[in-house]
Each structure stands twice: as C-alpha cells, then as structure tokens.
Amino acid sequence: MKNVIPVLTVVLAILLLWYGGAILLNKQWVLDQAARQDRVLTTPELIAETWAQDKPKLPAPHQVAVELWDTVAMKKPTSKRSLVYHAWVTMSATVLGFGLGTLLGFALAVGIVYNRVMDKSVMPWVIASQTIPILAIAPMIIVVLNAIGISGLLPKAMISMYLSFFPVVVGMVKGLRSPDAMQLDQMRTWSATRAQEFRRLRLPASMPYLFASMKIAMAASLVGAIVGELPTGAVAGLGARLLAGSYYGQTIQIWSALLMAAALAAALVGLIGLIQRITLKRMGMA
Amino acid sequence: MMTEQVAAPAASVPQAPTVISAQGLNLVYETSDGPVQALKDVDLKIDKGDFVSFIGPSGCGKTTFLRVMADLETPTSGTVLVNGVTPEAARKARAYGYVFQAAGLYPWRSIGGNIRLPLEIMGYSKAEQAERVQRVLELVELSGFDKKYPWQLSGGMQQRASIARALAFDADILLMDEPFGALDEIVRDHLNEQLLALWSRTEKTICFVTHSIPEAVYLSTRIVVMSPRPGRITDVIESPLPKERPLEIRDSPEFLEIAHRVREGLRAGHAYD
Numbered sequence: 001m002k003n004v005i006p007v008l009t010v011v012l013a014i015l016l017l018w019y020g021g022a023i024l025l026n027k028q029w030v031l032d033q034a035a036r037q038d039r040v041l042t043t044p045e046l047i048a049e050t051w052a053q054d055k056p057k058l059p060a061p062h063q064v065a066v067e068l069w070d071t072v073a074m075k076k077p078t079s080k081r082s083l084v085y086h087a088w089v090t091m092s093a094t095v096l097g098f099g100l101g102t103l104l105g106f107a108l109a110v111g112i113v114y115n116r117v118m119d120k121s122v123m124p125w126v127i128a129s130q131t132i133p134i135l136a137i138a139p140m141i142i143v144v145l146n147a148i149g150i151s152g153l154l155p156k157a158m159i160s161m162y163l164s165f166f167p168v169v170v171g172m173v174k175g176l177r178s179p180d181a182m183q184l185d186q187m188r189t190w191s192a193t194r195a196q197e198f199r200r201l202r203l204p205a206s207m208p209y210l211f212a213s214m215k216i217a218m219a220a221s222l223v224g225a226i227v228g229e230l231p232t233g234a235v236a237g238l239g240a241r242l243l244a245g246s247y248y249g250q251t252i253q254i255w256s257a258l259l260m261a262a263a264l265a266a267a268l269v270g271l272i273g274l275i276q277r278i279t280l281k282r283m284g285m286a
Numbered sequence: 287m288m289t290e291q292v293a294a295p296a297a298s299v300p301q302a303p304t305v306i307s308a309q310g311l312n313l314v315y316e317t318s319d320g321p322v323q324a325l326k327d328v329d330l331k332i333d334k335g336d337f338v339s340f341i342g343p344s345g346c347g348k349t350t351f352l353r354v355m356a357d358l359e360t361p362t363s364g365t366v367l368v369n370g371v372t373p374e375a376a377r378k379a380r381a382y383g384y385v386f387q388a389a390g391l392y393p394w395r396s397i398g399g400n401i402r403l404p405l406e407i408m409g410y411s412k413a414e415q416a417e418r419v420q421r422v423l424e425l426v427e428l429s430g431f432d433k434k435y436p437w438q439l440s441g442g443m444q445q446r447a448s449i450a451r452a453l454a455f456d457a458d459i460l461l462m463d464e465p466f467g468a469l470d471e472i473v474r475d476h477l478n479e480q481l482l483a484l485w486s487r488t489e490k491t492i493c494f495v496t497h498s499i500p501e502a503v504y505l506s507t508r509i510v511v512m513s514p515r516p517g518r519i520t521d522v523i524e525s526p527l528p529k530e531r532p533l534e535i536r537d538s539p540e541f542l543e544i545a546h547r548v549r550e551g552l553r554a555g556h557a558y559d
C-alpha cells in the first residue's frame with residue numbers, strides 16, 4: 001500500500017497533464033471548425049471535442065487506450081491489423097540484434113582485455129562507430145544488404161546489433177578488468193593458465209557489469225529495430241506503424257505504437273533484470 | 287609432483303635443509319619520479335621448518351622480499367633459490383602458498399568453493415578436493431562453514447579461510463604478508479596460537495611479515511629486522527624460545543629480552559635516516 005500511493009499519484013499527475021495538454025493543443029482546430037460552421041461552443045463542449053477528434057494533435061489518454069484495446073485485445077495476434085503482430089515483428093529483430101550485439105561486444109571486450117594490439121587499436125573505432133547518427137547509416141545498411149539478397153529480419157537485426165554491441169564492449173572491458181592486482185597475483189601464485197584466470201576470476205567478476213550493460217543494450221537494440229523499419233517502407237513492425245501513422249496523420253495510432261514500444265522495452269529489460277537476479281543469487285552475490 | 291613433498295621426514299636431522307636462500311639481492315623499482323631501491327644487498331638463508339618473521343618500518347621492503355620469493359617481482363640483481371630452484375620454477379611446482387594482507391576471498395564462491403579454487407586450478411580430482419577442503423577447514427577451526435559465503439563470516443574467520451586456502455595444496459612453504467594486520471588484538475592472539483599449532487603439526491616453513499614486535503617474537507624461530515631507504519636486513523635474531531609456546535610465554539624474561547633486542551634493532555635502523 002505504501003508503494004501504491006506514490007505511484008498512483010504520479011500516474012494521476014501525468015494523466016492530468018496529458019488531458020490538459022490535449023485541450024491546449026487541440027483547442028484551435030475545434031474553434032476553427034466551430035467558426036466555420038457558425039457554432040458557438042460552451043466550455044464543456046469545447047473540452048469534450050478536444051478529447052474526441054479523429055486526428056488530434058495530441059490524442060487524449062482514453063483515445064489511445066481504446067485504440068490499444070482494439071488493436072491488442074480485439075484482433076487475432078496473427079492479423080496484420082493487430083499491434084501484437086507488429087510488436088512481435090519488432091521484437092524478433094530486437095532480440096536477434098541484441099543477441100548478436102552482445103556476442104560481438106563480449107568478443108571485442110575479451111580481445112581488448114587479453115590482446116595488447118586490440119587494447120590500443122579497437123576502442124577508438126568502437127567509439128567512432130557510435131558517433132555516426134544511426135539514422136544516416138540505417139538506410140545504407142538496409143540497401144546494401146538488400147542488394148546482396150538479404151532482406152527481412154536480418155538487416156534490421158544488424159542495425160540493432162550496431163547499437164547494442166557498444167554498451168556491452170564498454171561494460172565488459174570494465175568488468176573483466178575489475179579484479180584487483182591482488183586477485184590477479186593470487187592466480188599467478190597458483191600458476192593458473194589464462195583460460196583458468198578468465199573462467200574462474202575475470203568472467204564471474206564481470207557479471208554485474210554484464211547485466212547492467214545488457215539492459216542498456218536491449219533498450220538500444222529496440223531503438224535500432226524501430227529505426228530499421230523506417231527507411232524501408234516496411235509493412236510490419238512498430239516502426240512501420242509509426243511511419244504509416246505519420247503519413248496519414250493518425251496520431252492515435254502513433255501514440256499507441258509508442259506506448260507498445262515502451263511496454264516492449266520495459267518487458268525485455270525487466271526480463272534481463274530477472275535473469276540478473278537469479279544468476280547473481282545463485283552466485284551468492286545478491 | 288604434489289604428493290612427494292608430503293613424505294618429508296620429521297625434523298629429526300640436526301641440520302635442516304635450506305629451503306630459501308637469497309644472495310646479494312637488489313631490487314630497484316623504476317617509478318615516474320626516479321628509481322626506488324626497495325631491497326639492497328639482501329642475504330638470507332631460511333631452513334626447512336623455520337618460522338621466520340620479517341619486521342621493520344613501513345616501506346623497508348618486506349612485501350617486496352616476499353614477492354620476490356613468490357616470483358611476483360623480479361630482482362634487479364642477485365640470486366634467489368627456493369627449494370634449490372628459481373622462484374619461477376618453484377611457483378610452477380606449486381612450492382608455496384601465499385597469504386595476502388586482505389583475505390581476498392571471491393564473493394561469488396562459498397568458503398568451501400574458495401578453498402577449492404586452487405585445487406580446481408591444479409587439477410585435483412573432485413573426491414580429493416572435497417577431502418582436502420574438509421581437512422584444512424578443520425585445521426583452521428572452520429568446520430561446518432564450507433557452505434557459507436564470505437560476507438557471512440567475520441574478518442578473522444575470513445582470514446582463517448584464506449590461510450586454509452593456502453594450506454589446501456601441499457605447498458611446504460607458506461608466505462604470509464601481514465595476514466592479521468587488520469584484526470583486533472584478541473582475535474590476533476587467538477589466530478597466532480592457532481598458527482603456531484598448525485605450524486608444529488604440518489612442519490611447514492613459514493615466512494611471516496608483521497609490524498608487531500610481540501607477534502614476531504611469539505611466533506618465530508628467527509626474526510629478520512629490516513630498515514628502509516634502501517631496504518636491507520639489519521639483524522637476524524635466533525629465538526631461544528621452545529617450540530611449545532603458551533600465550534603466557536610473552537611475560538617470560540626470555541621473551542622480553544628478545545623483544546628488547548628487536549626494538550633496539552628497529553631503532554638502529556631508524557637512526558640511519
């Protein structure tokens with residue numbers, strides 16, 4: 001109960017702001033419309049109309065809720081009109097890209113920690129790769145991969161991978177280097193091999209860092225998948241819904257796709273958090 | 287390789303074999319603000335079964351000397367032999383266990399798992415690992431704690447677990463760098479007693495770094511007094527105390543006599559700078 005009240009307060013505040021914002025932003029159109037029809041609106045009428053437009057500048061929460069209900073609960077998940085279907089398409093690319101990105105990031109981190117040349121040379125490139133706006137290279141990746149006959153899930157996953165390997169590299173380099181000099185000396189007094197040192201010391205020591213960076217990577221991966229759906233004129237996925245929505249001014253559709261993306265991100269990051277808790281608990285670290 | 291060392295005969299021979307010998311040992315650390323001479327012309331012989339304490343002011347090279355013996359540091363000049371071979375060969379033959387100042391237990395491993403760690407690395411069988419873990423836990427009076435995690439133990443218990451870990455494989459040399467430095471006096475007394483009992487039971491050679499004069503005198507058969515800048519040995523004191531040492535021995539005239547000599551040695555070293 002103690003936790004519920006603050007949460008409810010915040011939700012209520014957001015809803016109030018949202019409804020208020022909807023009135024402010026949509027008022028002009030309603031007034032223009034009324035003037036054209038020579039109608040005089042009372043304030044309650046005005047407010048009611050700002051919350052009930054077809055293509056409002058800012059849809060009211062209940063309009064988005066209705067849209068979500070229609071597209072999530074009332075459609076078969078396999079239907080192209082179901083938001084669950086689109087979320088599934090985006091999630092597939094997100095998870096695949098996240099997996100590839102985590103593997104790539106992990107491999108690079110191991111290379112950087114164990115190889116002098118990689119230590120000196122790789123990091124600047126890794127950082128440079130993230131300074132290029134993803135919107136600029138996403139279309140190129142898609143076009144190039146399409147040209148060699150790869151389309152569908154994989155190009156989007158590549159963009160997700162491009163965004164998600166970065167936090168994993170940075171986090172894992174830090175994590176694999178987290179054992180202190182004494183712990184490394186200790187391994188040396190036992191004449192441990194590099195592989196033993198990695199498996200028994202560096203890897204377990206890096207686990208908290210791995211999970212923290214995987215959470216960031218997952219969120220980045222979702223952004224990557226959505227961005228990957230924009231330039232192709234994709235027909236499926238949350239990105240496609242956002243794009244279609246903005247073509248036709250379907251703000252309600254845009255907002256429900258956005259909320260769906262947020263929920264998806266929360267679910268995926270939450271899943272990693274759950275695995276983190278279980279793993280660290282089993283390791284005796286939580 | 288690990289089993290042959292167990293069969294060493296009890297110290298019945300009058301002259302025990304030399305386990306560690308250092309000759310003309312120098313070590314200079316190159317630092318950003320110039321070279322630091324951590325060890326200068328160190329000569330020392332340590333016999334099998336000795337309990338040698340190293341005492342001296344901070345920065346006199348005690349840790350450095352231990353690290354040289356353990357092949358964690360390479361001397362600039364001079365020779366060190368451990369069991370008649372180079373420190374590196376001795377390390378590869380797992381000739382010694384090293385106890386650091388901090389217990390350094392892995393938080394993600396239980397106490398048993400921590401003690402098992404060097405055994406896993408050295409390739410002992412599962413059954414042998416389990417048997418040894420039980421045995422050394424008994425030795426340091428921690429039986430029944432193998433499933434506990436380090437954070438569930440007090441500092442003194444953690445330090446005992448780290449000693450158990452160094453004892454788990456059959457190294458007959460134990461290098462200990464201020465293992466009880468962070469503990470309070472009462473716990474320390476108790477651990478000192480335990481360490482002595484353990485030493486007389488296992489016939490190991492122990493090199494022990496400490497800042498405490500009573501601790502050094504109580505534990506050692508020989509006390510090596512060192513002085514700083516440059517780090518060198520100023521006195522080596524043979525203790526006439528019997529091998530059997532109850533805590534009360536610290537009030538005996540012999541004990542106070544040795545303690546006095548150690549203090550004199552330390553003071554002489556200090557007058558140098």
Ligand SMILES: Nc1ncnc2c1ncn2[C@@H]1O[C@H](COP(=O)(O)OP(=O)(O)OP(=O)(O)O)[C@@H](O)[C@H]1O
Pocket residue numbers: 315316317322323324342343344345346347348349350351517
């Ligand atoms: N890795 C290193 N690099 C540079 N100088 C070092 C290094 N380790 C130790 N020294 C220097 O060497 C000297 C001896 O250090 P050492 O750690 O052996 O002293 P110590 O006798 O163990 O001191 P304490 O009692 O404080 O532990 C000191 O002057 C120290 O500053």
Ligand SMILES: [Mg+2]
Pocket residue numbers: 348349350463
């Ligand atoms: Mg020291």
